Amino acid sequence: AQTVTQSQPEMSVQEAETVTLSCTYDTSESDYYLFWYKQPPSRQMILVIRQEAYKQQNATENRFSVNFQKAAKSFSLKISDSQLGDAAMYFCAYRSSGAGSYQLTFGKGTKLSVIP
Amino acid sequence: DTGVSQNPRHKITKRGQNVTFRCDPISEHNRLYWYRQTLGQGPEFLTYFQNEAQLEKSRLLSDRFSAERPKGSFSTLEIQRTEQGDSAMYLCASSPTGGGSNQPQHFGDGTRLSIL
Numbered sequence: 391a392q393t394v395t396q397s398q399p400e401m402s403v404q405e406a407e408t409v410t411l412s413c414t415y416d417t418s419e420s421d422y423y424l425f426w427y428k429q430p431p432s433r434q435m436i437l438v439i440r441q442e443a444y445k446q447q448n449a450t451e452n453r454f455s456v457n458f459q460k461a462a463k464s465f466s467l468k469i470s471d472s473q474l475g476d477a478a479m480y481f482c483a484y485r486s487s488g489a490g491s492y493q494l495t496f497g498k499g500t501k502l503s504v505i506p
Numbered sequence: 507d508t509g510v511s512q513n514p515r516h517k518i519t520k521r522g523q524n525v526t527f528r529c530d531p532i533s534e535h536n537r538l539y540w541y542r543q544t545l546g547q548g549p550e551f552l553t554y555f556q557n558e559a560q561l562e563k564s565r566l567l568s569d570r571f572s573a574e575r576p577k578g579s580f581s582t583l584e585i586q587r588t589e590q591g592d593s594a595m596y597l598c599a600s601s602p603t604g605g606g607s608n609q610p611q612h613f614g615d616g617t618r619l620s621i622l
Binding site: 394425427433434435436437440481483491492493494495496497498499 | 509510537539541546547548549550551554562564597601610611612613614615616
């Protein structure tokens with residue numbers, strides 16, 4: 391079974407600075423998908439960024455980018471120019487690419503605080 | 507796109523009672539998922555529907571839990587004879603089938619269940 395580990399329960403960053411959230415995963419599969427989701431307090435979870443394992447290029451979405459190290463099974467999220475609205479729980483998630491397998495496996499999350 | 511809608515937002519009930527939650531996915535999303543999230547944890551997969559067919563069930567889905575998706579539209583999750591350990595946030599998500607298998611799941615606000 392796949393597992394996802396987020397080793398940082400809490401992180402803080404100064405507004406306008408850069409922060410990196412860590413995620414490692416364990417799988418025996420060669421093809422899969424990785425996601426970062428953001429869950430603001432009392433609000434719904436929204437997708438931040440996604441990465442296909444077969445792509446070597448790291449995904450980027452505006453101020454959000456990932457460092458995907460397939461051999462190391464590492465998938466970290468970098469937030470540049472942090473804003474107050476970035477404060478939230480961030481969850482790393484894994485999904486198999488196997489046919490008929492659509493469940494997401496989540497880590498325990500990292501609570502990000504942004505300091506004005 | 508009105509988003510995934512879940513009702514009720516909060517449910518408080520006594521131990522031993524039955525509860526039912528409803529999820530309305532984004533229109534034309536054929537895939538629907540249920541997850542459970544306890545305090546300090548990431549969401550855990552419960553079950554998955556493609557149209558009206560329930561295709562995946564987690565071992566977390568005990569005999570007291572049942573999910574349905576009649577006509578492939580909205581879904582209900584029922585918990586019978588609730589226990590203290592059922593207290594959690596129940597999240598629903600949906601995704602389309604088109605556009606490749608890496609379509610992200612869109613989450614609702616969740617239903618928070620509290621067992622007295």
